[in-house]
Amino acid sequence: MSSAIRVLVCEDQALVRAGFVTILSAQPDMEVVGEAVDGRAAIRSTEELKPDVVVMDIRMPLLDGIAATGHLAGPGSLSPVKILVVTTFNVDEYVYEALRAGASGFMLKDAAPDELVNAVRTVARGDSLLAPAVTRALIGRFAERVRPSAVFASPERDRLKVLAPREYEVLLLISEGLSNAEIATELVISPETVKTYVSRILTKLNLRDRVQAVVLAYRAGVTGRGGRA
Numbered sequence: 001m002s003s004a005i006r007v008l009v010c011e012d013q014a015l016v017r018a019g020f021v022t023i024l025s026a027q028p029d030m031e032v033v034g035e036a037v038d039g040r041a042a043i044r045s046t047e048e049l050k051p052d053v054v055v056m057d058i059r060m061p062l063l064d065g066i067a068a069t070g071h072l073a074g075p076g077s078l079s080p081v082k083i084l085v086v087t088t089f090n091v092d093e094y095v096y097e098a099l100r101a102g103a104s105g106f107m108l109k110d111a112a113p114d115e116l117v118n119a120v121r122t123v124a125r126g127d128s129l130l131a132p133a134v135t136r137a138l139i140g141r142f143a144e145r146v147r148p149s150a151v152f153a154s155p156e157r158d159r160l161k162v163l164a165p166r167e168y169e170v171l172l173l174i175s176e177g178l179s180n181a182e183i184a185t186e187l188v189i190s191p192e193t194v195k196t197y198v199s200r201i202l203t204k205l206n207l208r209d210r211v212q213a214v215v216l217a218y219r220a221g222v223t224g225r226g227g228r229a
Contacts, residue, residue: 004031005124008051010042010068011035011086012060016109020055020086023113024120039063039071046072046081053124055116056103058087058094066094066101073102080208084123086116099211126209156220162204170197174210175217 007024009032011017017035025032033049036042038060046054054072058065065085073080084105085098095106104123107115160168166187173183180194187194198210207213 004029005053005120006031006033006049006051007120008032008034008036008042008045008049008054010037010039010045010054010060010065011057012037013057016057020116023116024055027117030117030120037061039065039068042068043071051081053082053084053120055120056083056085058085058098066097069098069103070101073104075102077102082123082126084119086111086119100215102208104209104211156216157222159205159216160220160222163201167197167201167204170194171201171213171217172222174198174201175214175222177214 007030009017009020009024011020017037021032021035024030033051034045036045040063042054042056042065043063045051056065056069060068065087069083069085071077073083080102083098083103084107085094085103086107086109087094088109098106104126105119107119111119160171163171169187170183173186178186180191180198183194184191201207201213202209205213205216207216
């Protein structure tokens, strides 16, 4: 199972944790390499076991999931790991804080088992880290929090100058929360070509994922089809 997705499950409720482990262990392309009951244990286990994805609860004793996510996937992390936050709390503030801490995805515990499985696969691939609808809601409610004044937006705009015109156009559509398929339809190109553009954008801007691309676009003050650097 050398090609299996290595998963660490971090959840303080034993019954929920056992359910996650059972669901994920049953997948032929996944291997649950460890379990943790709090944020501190998650950090220790991640550093020791090197999982591909950490399924992380938010509200836990000793150290919460957001703080643990920041340690494992935030800007200061030397070897950031992909974090899928799974929680019972459908609160926008939690979504924003988790993503700002470095999470690659966010879903609720009442999701169906196949949604959890698909979410782990999605995060492991790094393709589509948030459902477009979630991205749009996040942007709509927190645009002012991630968009600074014009003075502070200037350096972020300068970063975008390395993008070719088509790459810049794709970034604007990403900032609207469009999926690769939707971008392909909008620009009349293939989804594979969109993936190539997205990969180039992330590489040129030194970004880890689409979420960081959305935040950068808002900080630069360039979002949507009418955005201009």
